[in-house]
């Protein structure tokens with residue numbers, strides 16, 4: 001079954017210039033990239049993305065982390081990988097959440113670290129299941145930014161909306 005997963009190259013991955021390495025590793029999956037962009041996590045987006053962890057002691061630090069405040073890189077690279085078994089394939093390559101427990105050959109095992117302040121800097125986010133993938137993809141991407149139809153959409157008219165065009 002074709003599946004989609006959200007991948008984020010987190011700010012530590014960008015700071016360490018790992019984008020190329022991570023994309024090369026992910027290409028082993030033979031999945032298709034159907035959306036990609038550099039994006040900034042606002043406070044609201046960060047909190048919404050990680051809302052399942054809001055009661056954890058490291059939550060505040062995690063929000064600083066994904067916003068890029070720990071790495072002087074206020075951005076992430078967001079991608080959608082699509083194809084057979086996308087979630088399991090990408091999560092296996094990513095490795096365990098805790099970079100010290102991750103296989104040394106996995107992305108997190110190779111490039112992640114644990115800081116003394118406690119948040120796991122594990123360079124990459126991968127959606128955990130279909131439900132999370134749908135929720136996260138809809139948080140980070142608009143339908144027209146994705147080259148396949150993943151989820152139902154609707155057309156709305158917003159007369160008061162202002163959009164920026166090239167000057």
Ligand code: IDP
Pocket residue numbers: 053058062096097118119120121122125126127128
């Ligand atoms: P996942 O990223 O492997 O799906 P989640 O439990 O969803 O793991 O956690 C989201 C992120 O929060 C992790 O990728 C990691 O950066 C951080 N994190 C999770 N658990 C811990 C912890 O016990 N200590 C510090 N940071 C953690």
Ligand code: MG
Pocket residue numbers: 126127128
């Ligand atoms: Mg998760």
